Amino acid sequence: MAAPRKVAVVLKAVKKIAIQFCPFEPNVQSTREFLALVASEKARATNMNCEVMCNVKHDKSEPVVEVTYVDGEKLVMKGAKLTHSEMLNAFLSRCNAKDPQAQKK
Secondary structure: OOOOOOOOOOOOOEEEEEEEEOOOOOOOHHHHHHHHHHOOHHHHOOOOOOEEEEEEOOOOOOOEEEEEEOOOOEEEEEOOOOOHHHHHHHHHHHHHHHOHHHHHO
16 A cells, blocks of 8 residues: 655644544545544644544445535545545645635645
């Protein structure tokens, strides 16, 4: 498994990230990699009020990431058919669209 490339994850526009998966399923790798990126100390330092919750189940459920932004919009990603980079790109594009400082860069 190749390590995910270093990407600056900024959680300024995010209120809550809820991740749920069954660790024994073969399609959970991308969801776990996404969790590692958004739950890192560096990412969490960008918004201390952002709540990152992980619900590990043993019920063969599909891996799901639900992101709630500060404006109330929700992004739901089903990780079974997505790579971690696809999930990260969708997440960051929404974050950048909602953060005026990121648009200036």
